[in-house]
Ligand SMILES: [Ca+2]
Ligand SMILES: [Ca+2]
Ligand SMILES: [Ca+2]
């Protein structure tokens with residue numbers, strides 16, 4: 001009886017399941033994926049989803065997040081996280097049963113997005129966003145980050161990018177252009193490689209910046225051979241060498257090759273070489289893909305870039321400065337002529353629409369400053385009564401020409417370039433309509449008369465009779481500029497051009513916008529002197545200051561006592577014409593200097609604090625360095 005009843009019950013349950021199944025909704029179950037930012041992926045979220053036996057299902061809808069772009073078809077979601085996104089992205093979807101037409105509940109898809117390509121340099125009074133996509137300081141989506149003072153939430157630069165143009169021997173034009181890399185791209189992360197190696201693996205490897213503090217390197221130098229020492233990931237992955245089998249150059253990021261085997265192996269004591277107390281390093285090129293921002297043919301250049309800064313609270317000029325070192329190498333087999341290298345810099349002194357910009361031809365600098373006080377946008381956000389000025393200075397070359405443009409001005413000729421011909425005009429010191437700079441008034445022949453010049457608004461706004469934007473009829477607005485660094489007659493295969501820049505900010509806390517202009521010029525001059533003293537060898541000489549080859553060479557120079565309490569007796573074997581000595585600390589800061597005028601010279605360093613220093617003997621041709629210890 002009981003057995004019989006149970007049997008009937010089971011049959012009844014089975015029957016109800018069958019009847020119910022015909023109307024059962026499909027079930028979407030959550031999914032987890034990993035992705036690298038800005039690279040394309042295809043996901044099939046259906047693989048773990050449930051639908052009735054014999055039925056099929058499809059993706060019905062996908063709800064995007066703001067962190068990614070996606071499309072989908074019946075079974076695949078094509079996904080790309082935004083270039084500057086990092087973290088967990090969450091999108092949602094529903095599926096549909098193709099037979100019974102029912103929909104699932106909403107299910108979530110979690111994508112863990114890694115992003116090694118975005119970091120900040122932030123060791124001094126500046127915090128700035130760095131990436132390897134060609135346009136510094138902005139995130140290619142909505143916000144910029146060149147924060148000064150660090151922590152203020154206010155910025156003095158929107159973006160900075162290097163443009164390159166040239167012609168080959170047949171006069172064919174080449175152009176790699178970049179303003180904001182927002183509607184297309186001419187520049188891409190990574191070194192120039194053979195075409196078959198431009199693939200997903202390449203992209204995921206080189207979508208990266210490497211950020212290092214000098215202290216991490218010094219720790220590695222003193223610890224690499226200690227038991228238990230683990231090489232920090234950033235030192236282990238430092239891109240010292242390219243892969244020749246992939247058409248890459250052998251030497252990439254600078255490093256000290258302790259065992260002199262031509263190969264970066266930090267486990268054997270090699271270490272990254274940087275400038276400054278902190279550096280962010282990356283490599284990019286104009287060859288990875290067809291150009292879509294300015295649609296030109298790329299020159300096949302590879303750019304190695306080191307952004308670096310010094311933590312120097314007692315030196316406000318240095319503490320308000322970020323340096324950039326660009327090494328631009330021609331990796332094509334063409335010799336280019338009439339080569340232009342032009343920096344596009346969109347300066348924003350806080351609120352963007354009340355600014356001026358001009359240049360200083362003696363400093364080789366662009367200088368932006370506020371157009372009025374207080375600085376502020378329509379919501380009152382800005383620097384207020386003490387707006388900053390910002391200098392962008394070329395340290396190792398002359399500024400060949402300088403021109404300005406704007407997104408928000410009523411004159412067509414001063415509008416920002418959108419076509420390649422307009423870009424080339426700006427890179428050649430012409431307004432976008434091809435007319436020259438007239439050295440007075442508005443600067444254009446429609447509203448000014450006078451001589452043709454190559455530098456727009458070179459005057460000091462504090463000087464009433466000079467030609468600055470303040471004295472022009474243009475009025476304050478939203479401005480950007482082209483700093484045209486140099487024309488290069490011939491740019492040969494495998495030749496490298498080196499550019500050193502310094503970006504210096506200043507606020508006169510007791511003054512107005514024009515007092516900050518005066519102060520930033522003073523700071524820029526201080527920074528230029530620092531550069532000239534501390535980087536005398538070459539723009540290519542990345543960092544002479546923590547080189548282990550700096551041991552006393554008794555044939556050239558003897559120093560004793562070492563360690564010293566204050567007095568150093570320096571003996572050299574020959575008198576070098578115009579020789580001088582420099583005492584540098586390990587950040588490269590000059591602490592003492594003087595003339596070497598005999599074969600035996602006494603140097604007093606009793607005023608410097610105890611620590612490790614570099615004594616450098618330099619004349620016009622050579623330098624010899626010796627480590628010294630001050631007790
Ligand atoms: Ca799923
Ligand atoms: Ca080595
Ligand atoms: Ca402003």
Ligand SMILES: [Ca+2]
Nearest residue numbers: 347348478479
């Ligand atoms: Ca601007």
